[in-house]
Amino acid sequence: xxxxxxxxxxxxxxxxxxxxAREAARPPATSDSPGNPPAAARPCPDTVVPTRLPALGLxxxxxxVGLLAVAAADNLARTASTxxxxxxxAGYMTIVLPITALVLFSRLTRRQLMWLLLAVGAALYxxxxxxxxxxxxxxxxxxxxxxxxxxxxxxxxxxxxxxxRASPFFPALETVAxxxxxxxxxxxxxxxxxxxxxxxLVTIVALFRVYEFVVPPxxxxxxxxxxxxxxxxLYFDGQFSYESLALALAPIVILGALRLGPxxxxxxxxxxxVGAVVTxxxxxYALCAFLAVWALLVVVARRRSEEARAVTIAAxxxxxxxxxxxxxxxxxxxxxxxxxxxxRNAVHALGDVVSGGSPVxxxxxxxxxxxxxxxxxxxxxxxxxxxxVGVLVGLLAAIRRRPSALGWALALTGAAYPLTxxxxxxxxxxxxxxxxxxxxxxxxxxxxxxxVVRAVPAPVHRRSRHVSxxxxxxxxxxxxxxxxxxxxxxxxxxxxxxxIPAANSRSIDPLSRWAAVWAxxxxxPGSRLSGDVDSSLLMAAYAGxxxxxxxxxxxxxxxxxxxxxxxxxxRRIIVADQLRYLVVDRRISEALPGIGFYFAPGEPGAFHHxxxxxxxxxxxxxxxxxxxEVFSDGRISIYDTxxxxxxxx
Amino acid sequence: xxxxxxxxxxxPRTRSFDRRDAADGAAVVLAAAATAVxxxxxxxxWLRVAVVVPFLLALPGYLALRVAGSGRxxxxxxxxxxxxxxxxxxxxxxxxxDLLPSGLSRGSWLAAIDVGVVAALVVARRRPAAAPAPRxxxxxRVRWATVGTLALAGALxxxxxxxxxxxxxxxxxxxxxxxxxxxxxxxxxxLLGIRSAEPSVTGYRVTLADGPRRVRTxxxxxxxxxESWQVTVxxxxxxxxxxxxxxxxxxxxxxxxxxxxxxxxxx
Numbered sequence: 001x002x003x004x005x006x007x008x009x010x011x012x013x014x015x016x017x018x019x020x021a022r023e024a025a026r027p028p029a030t031s032d033s034p035g036n037p038p039a040a041a042r043p044c045p046d047t048v049v050p051t052r053l054p055a056l057g058l059x060x061x062x063x064x065v066g067l068l069a070v071a072a073a074d075n076l077a078r079t080a081s082t083x084x085x086x087x088x089x090a091g092y093m094t095i096v097l098p099i100t101a102l103v104l105f106s107r108l109t110r111r112q113l114m115w116l117l118l119a120v121g122a123a124l125y126x127x128x129x130x131x132x133x134x135x136x137x138x139x140x141x142x143x144x145x146x147x148x149x150x151x152x153x154x155x156x157x158x159x160x161x162x163x164x165r166a167s168p169f170f171p172a173l174e175t176v177a178x179x180x181x182x183x184x185x186x187x188x189x190x191x192x193x194x195x196x197x198x199x200x201l202v203t204i205v206a207l208f209r210v211y212e213f214v215v216p217p218x219x220x221x222x223x224x225x226x227x228x229x230x231x232x233x234l235y236f237d238g239q240f241s242y243e244s245l246a247l248a249l250a251p252i253v254i255l256g257a258l259r260l261g262p263x264x265x266x267x268x269x270x271x272x273x274v275g276a277v278v279t280x281x282x283x284x285y286a287l288c289a290f291l292a293v294w295a296l297l298v299v300v301a302r303r304r305s306e307e308a309r310a311v312t313i314a315a316x317x318x319x320x321x322x323x324x325x326x327x328x329x330x331x332x333x334x335x336x337x338x339x340x341x342x343x344r345n346a347v348h349a350l351g352d353v354v355s356g357g358s359p360v361x362x363x364x365x366x367x368x369x370x371x372x373x374x375x376x377x378x379x380x381x382x383x384x385x386x387x388x389v390g391v392l393v394g395l396l397a398a399i400r401r402r403p404s405a406l407g408w409a410l411a412l413t414g415a416a417y418p419l420t421x422x423x424x425x426x427x428x429x430x431x432x433x434x435x436x437x438x439x440x441x442x443x444x445x446x447x448x449x450x451x452v453v454r455a456v457p458a459p460v461h462r463r464s465r466h467v468s469x470x471x472x473x474x475x476x477x478x479x480x481x482x483x484x485x486x487x488x489x490x491x492x493x494x495x496x497x498x499x500i501p502a503a504n505s506r507s508i509d510p511l512s513r514w515a516a517v518w519a520x521x522x523x524x525p526g527s528r529l530s531g532d533v534d535s536s537l538l539m540a541a542y543a544g545x546x547x548x549x550x551x552x553x554x555x556x557x558x559x560x561x562x563x564x565x566x567x568x569x570x571r572r573i574i575v576a577d578q579l580r581y582l583v584v585d586r587r588i589s590e591a592l593p594g595i596g597f598y599f600a601p602g603e604p605g606a607f608h609h610x611x612x613x614x615x616x617x618x619x620x621x622x623x624x625x626x627x628x629e630v631f632s633d634g635r636i637s638i639y640d641t642x643x644x645x646x647x648x649x
Numbered sequence: 650x651x652x653x654x655x656x657x658x659x660x661p662r663t664r665s666f667d668r669r670d671a672a673d674g675a676a677v678v679l680a681a682a683a684t685a686v687x688x689x690x691x692x693x694x695w696l697r698v699a700v701v702v703p704f705l706l707a708l709p710g711y712l713a714l715r716v717a718g719s720g721r722x723x724x725x726x727x728x729x730x731x732x733x734x735x736x737x738x739x740x741x742x743x744x745x746x747d748l749l750p751s752g753l754s755r756g757s758w759l760a761a762i763d764v765g766v767v768a769a770l771v772v773a774r775r776r777p778a779a780a781p782a783p784r785x786x787x788x789x790r791v792r793w794a795t796v797g798t799l800a801l802a803g804a805l806x807x808x809x810x811x812x813x814x815x816x817x818x819x820x821x822x823x824x825x826x827x828x829x830x831x832x833x834x835x836x837x838x839x840l841l842g843i844r845s846a847e848p849s850v851t852g853y854r855v856t857l858a859d860g861p862r863r864v865r866t867x868x869x870x871x872x873x874x875x876e877s878w879q880v881t882v883x884x885x886x887x888x889x890x891x892x893x894x895x896x897x898x899x900x901x902x903x904x905x906x907x908x909x910x911x912x913x914x915x916x
Contacts, residue, residue, distance in 0.1 A: 156753065176740065198706060275733070
């Protein structure tokens with residue numbers, strides 16, 4: 001039998017029997033749009049005469065026009081010109097909405113759907129590339145750049161990384177990127193862009209294929225589009241980071257368990273799972289949990305069509321869990337020290353809020369006065385409300401469908417969304433809530449797609465009431481896209497622009513980068529140094545230095561840069577922490593920090609600064625005894641403390 | 650109607666077997682080509698990229714599917730599994746290469762993948778031939794409207810990237826500054842240098858002074874954007890340990906000090 005619903009030339013046995021079982025369980029077939037024959041009698045999508053419009057071409061042109069608008073918007077933002085933000089949103093909507101409309105309103109073959117998804121995925125990745133087309137500027141990118149540079153320099157893994165302590169122990173991304181760079185002659189930056197670009201496209205298509213096993217192609221495409229609206233998709237999961245690569249591998253593991261024979265499924269599925277384990281901790285843990293739940297549901301559901309897969313799924317799940325546990329215990333014990341404090345702080349903060357000990361975090365609390373326009377905040381709140389309600393309604397729709405075990409696993413994943421909102425009540429938990437969306441939205445996409453296809457069945461006739469439902473769905477998806485970006489990324493960093501101190505990508509400018517490049521060739525690598533958060537980041541990433549922050553002898557290291565005099569306490573900090581260099585960026589005295597702190601989240605006054613660092617604090621080093629000012633560009637100076645460390649002062 | 654057999658009773662090679670042979674041959678050619686372009690220093694970067702990307706991100710996965718026996722897979726699934734397995738295999742191979750003294754070097758990658766190609770094909774071709782794959786579905790007719798609009802989309806996307814990159818490069822050049830450094834280097838020596846980020850060619854003058862006594866002056870240093878100048882200076886014996894050595898930067902067009910750096914002479 002030839003049926004494109006599973007997406008291949010022939011259906012696998014479980015797909016055939018599963019479809020028969022679903023149809024048998026359904027009430028007598030009804031048409032899902034007026035005037036159409038019932039689903040069972042209707043030709044399969046790929047044999048239907050496709051829409052006369054060159055849908056793929058039109059979608060791609062719309063996406064490209066959107067890219068052009070985003071490029072123009074970014075250039076306006078670089079010169080702090082007006083109109084940058086509205087043009088950015090216009091471009092962003094032009095990328096996603098026309099393609100979504102084509103999926104909603106046209107009768108497309110599954111190949112057309114897949115190519116449209118590739119177009120939107122590629123375009124959204126290029127939005128991220130165009131944000132910083134010359135070098136990496138995001139915090140985690142610089143952390144991984146350090147790991148990759150260490151591999152290039154030493155030829156070996158597991159070198160200490162002061163930016164991302166866990167990164168060297170999950171080296172898949174850097175391994176692939178350095179292999180590509182080493183063999184092709186490309187720079188690490190371009191190699192990283194290529195690897196993540198491939199990962200992005202793979203993620204899109206792999207998710208589409210996984211969804212196709214539980215819903216028809218059109219719904220699968222809509223589910224994938226909903227996934228791309230999650231807060232981390234545009235920038236966080238498009239950056240040169242291990243999570244971006246792992247998110248590509250995870251759905252392929254699921255696909256392998258579904259499509260390969262028993263022996264190949266276990267061998268190759270396990271290979272993919274091991275690849276995911278050595279790529280990223282959280283994604284592999286989420287994958288293990290999903291596989292375990294899926295395997296359990298297969299056993300509990302006892303569907304004949306799925307029993308053939310049960311052994312494969314269970315075996316891959318068991319191997320993935322065993323490897324993940326072994327890896328964390330034997331190779332990457334740093335993982336627990338990296339993740340546990342974040343979770344612990346979030347739990348304690350949430351407990352304080354619940355007990356009334358702390359107030360609820362003000363939403364959209366813009367640090368440094370870099371807030372979000374009111375309409376963006378409204379869109380973000382609306383997107384949360386829409387997804388929360390949609391998940392519940394979608395869950396009911398899923399229950400009515402009596403999905404397969406995979407469908408149930410996706411539904412349960414999506415149903416976890418409301419729980420991920422709780423940490424947002426605290427400052428400490430915001431990051432957890434943000435990061436979980438990349439995983440939870442795999443299920444959210446499935447649940448919301450169930451609602452949309454029920455409200456807007458294809459084909460949509462011009463005069464039918466489904467047109468208004470379709471337009472409403474389009475509006476809702478627009479809110480999801482805008483709101484998602486609003487939740488997932490700081491407003492000041494949404495586009496490039498003039499320098500802002502301690503504002504992640506907005507603090508990575510030619511001055512700070514040139515200073516770091518200079519340090520690479522003139523300072524001893526691996527030296528301990530201190531500076532503001534982004535100077536330290538660049539010194540670690542480009543110059544191989546070892547930045548220090550936190551406290552030493554119960555004194556915050558940041559006091560070095562906030563005290564207006566260079567006195568005994570400051571000398572004691574340098575000696576006790578063995579700081580060889582100080583990186584002083586005078587621009588921290590010109591504006592408030594974009595992310596709420598200049599040096600570390602725990603610094604005095606973090607997230608509550610009302611005034612920039614005083615001028616006297618950053619100027620004191622020029623006259624301080626026993627400090628050598630070995631580098632200056634007028635705004636950034638680097639001081640050598642060797643005289644202090646050798647006993648002077 | 651059954652397929653005709655040879656007198657020995659063996660099924661004649663069908664078109665599907667030829668396709669698999671062709672794919673295996675292409676894998677060998679790709680591995681050889683990648684090895685060649687990597688080892689030839691004069692190979693252009695575009696050629697290296699064109700060969701190395703599939704060498705790394707497709708070949709390992711293809712071989713894994715060949716060895717394990719993937720069964721019947723559609724184009725999309727095969728592509729996804731090929732890329733995913735390639736990434737996973739590279740990651741795992743990297744863990745193994747790390748144990749070798751040579752580590753993750755260019756030579757070790759080439760050797761590992763080339764050996765892997767040979768070993769995988771030897772294993773794969775020993776396996777009994779699978780049943781012929783079903784005939785592919787007739788491909789849809791090429792529609793010129795689609796081709797035209799796709800070409801337009803590609804041109805627009807390239808334009809967008811170009812516009813954006815030019816804007817980023819312009820932002821780079823908008824920052825006007827000049828770096829100066831004076832770093833102790835070895836015994837009684839120092840590295841003295843400047844690097845310009847001025848938009849046009851600018852003339853500089855640098856002086857190196859120990860206390861009130863001027864030691865040396867360098868003038869007529871003309872630097873364009875991004876260019877640097879550096880000298881190694883041997884400090885005279887008259888400079889005592891702990892005495893401040895100061896470098897001052899001037900623009901030739903004005904007498905005022907633009908920038909100064911200093912260090913205390915080492916012991």
